Amino acid sequence: MRKFGFLVHPLSLEDIKRYEPGAADKGVPLIRKILEWMPPYKVSKVENVVGKTGEQVEGYFIGIGLLPDQMLELPRDSVMERILRGVDMANEWGCDIVGLGGFTAVIGDGGITVAEHSRIPVTTGNSYTIAAGVQSLLRGAREMEIDVRSASATVVGATGSIGSACAQILGNYVARLKLTARNATRLKNLARAIGPHVSAAVDWTTDITAAVRSSDLVLTATAATSSLILPEDLRPGAVVCELSLPHDVSRRVATERPDVLVTEGGNILMPGEVRFNFDFGLPKNVALACVSETMILALENRLENYSVGRGINLEKVLEIERLAEKQGFRLAGMRAFDKAITDEQIAQTRAYARSARAAAPPQPMSAGGASQ
Ligand SMILES: NC(=O)c1ccc[n+]([C@@H]2O[C@H](COP(=O)([O-])OP(=O)(O)OC[C@H]3O[C@@H](n4cnc5c(N)ncnc54)[C@H](OP(=O)(O)O)[C@@H]3O)[C@@H](O)[C@H]2O)c1
Known part of the structure; x- marks a missing residue:
């Protein structure tokens, strides 16, 4: 065998x-x-x-x-x-x-x-991790009634092995794509390389917080060893697909943001x-x-x-x-913070998201192009 x-x-x-x-x-x-x-x-x-x-x-x-x-x-x-x-x-x-x-x-x-x-x-x-991560993010968007074609997405750890491929794939699904990590040169090169080949307006920044704040959809694939995605930075009704291991989404999101859907992206x-x-x-x-x-x-x-x-x-x-x-x-079924997410929990998150989006001030449209 x-x-x-x-x-x-x-x-x-x-x-x-x-x-x-x-x-x-x-x-x-x-x-x-x-x-x-x-x-x-x-x-x-x-x-x-x-x-x-x-x-x-x-x-x-x-x-x-x-x-x-x-x-x-x-x-x-x-x-x-x-x-x-x-x-x-x-x-x-x-x-x-x-x-x-x-x-x-x-x-x-x-x-x-x-x-x-x-x-x-x-x-x-990593090839199957990339496929699973994108599928998970899109499943989360469907559950949370986000129209992916008009959505803004951020890939955190965008210059990595997993992040760069996820960015290329997502760039043909969403309207605006933000690439973020720590190294500006690598981000700039990646944005130049993928920009012409995707339908989304591609932008990059080393300011991870700002990138997350501007996005309906967030996919994380970093080699960070501490929390990068904090509850106060997430848009009302956002979806976060987390591939990073160890996790880089703060556990505070679970208790402080009932309107946000977090899902581990790589479970099969x-x-x-x-x-x-x-x-x-x-x-x-x-x-x-x-x-x-x-x-x-x-x-x-x-x-x-x-x-x-x-x-x-x-x-x-x-x-x-x-x-x-x-x-x-x-x-596999959705999980976050070491627990399964039930259909009832998803329905509840969806309801919180509707109210949070309705109460939020309108978001300014971000233009494509490089930023820092
Ligand atoms: N769920 C699964 O099944 C699965 C499978 C395989 C891998 N993974 C996990 O996926 C993650 C990414 O793996 P990879 O192979 O793509 O790694 P990689 O090629 O080394 O890429 C890491 C990315 O994270 C960024 N980064 C590193 N440290 C950071 C920090 N402190 N803050 C912000 N960004 C940081 C890097 O850019 P800068 O250095 O410029 O910041 C780079 O963009 C790892 O956590 C890995 O364990 C999960």
């Missing part, structure tokens, strides 16, 4: 305490030090991944025991060494392809260096009854899109470097969407 490997890492100290209850009584500096020393390890064996075509694969989750901020702050070589060791372990255990989860795909060059050193094909899973409902043998904190048979992409490629016997590098090929986004459908993978 074909096998896949997938690298995972804790997103927060809470994650570590959930996986390893013994950590609860240890101080944070000690936990962080232990993580720095910890070599890659087998987290679990994933069994019974059966696609709609009847193909079956199995795999391993391989833990890289570093928190997101440690991945960013520790010397790049030592983090990369650990990622490469994890990829080697996948190879030693007979895996035919390996996926890079979370910040193991963010560090460095979006998987290019890892793919160069790996003896098995590599994917970041798998076919059949998979056994992850590990608790990701997601419902049964639900996996992140990046893990799903790795499994779909294994099911399809597409054993090749798939989503690597910062410039994701939009053809691959369309292709993986097709392959996902063929194998019975689809968007």
Whole structure:
């Protein structure tokens, strides 16, 4: 049977305490030090991944025991060494392809260096994450009665691997598209590159707050390790689709903005009854899109470097969407802030949004073009 490997890492100290209850009584500096020393390890064996075509694969989750901020702050070589060791372990255990989860795909060059050193094909899973993120945002807009064709959208983390492709796709759905992140040069170059190829008026800014304030639809895909999207900055009745892991939407939005719909963008409902043998904190048979992409490629016997590098090929986004459908993978029900969103909650948010929009002063129309 074909096998896949997938690298995972804790997103927060809470994650570590959930996986390893013994950590609860240890101080944070000690936990962080232990993580720095910890070599890659087998987290679990994933069994019974059966696609709609009847193909079956199995795999391993391989833990890289570093928190997101440690991945960013520790010397790049030592983090990369650990990622490469994890990829080697996948190879030693007979895996035919390996996926890079979370910040193991963010560090460095979006998987290019890892793919160069790996003896098995590599994917970041970003193509399916992009497809799922756009689908989730559009589903949220439908639920919240937003006319996408006349809407303003912002992509936060727009110059990233995921953000730049989401921006290109959304640019043909919405009226105005704002690109935002920290680096002005990269934003300017991206706006120049995609502007002529999309129907939306494209604008960029390093002022994330201003971008969010001007948008009906917000998609986040950043490598930030703290909250960027705050309740006071969101438009009445806005929709936020969050791909960033760790999350960059403040948990205060849940309690302070009943008129705003936040939805995690990358959750996929798998076919059949998979056994992850590990608790990701997601419902049964639900996996992140990046893990799903790795499994779909294994099911399809597409054993090749798939989503690597910062410039994701939009053809691959369309292709993986097709392959996902063929194998019975689809968007899972909406979730936010670690909980499922019920139909009643969506109806309630919609009602709050109608009132909030009606009470809000008219928004000035923003013209396209560069800004800072
Ligand atoms: N939900 C899922 O299934 C799934 C799957 C894969 C990845 N992800 C997550 O998606 C996110 C993006 O991944 P990626 O591979 O696209 O990363 P990437 O290529 O490194 O891009 C990161 C983007 O975020 C911006 N950024 C970084 N730090 C920031 C900060 N502090 N404030 C504002 N912007 C910041 C970067 O631009 P500047 O440096 O110019 O700011 C860049 O635009 C990560 O959180 C990753 O874990 C989720």
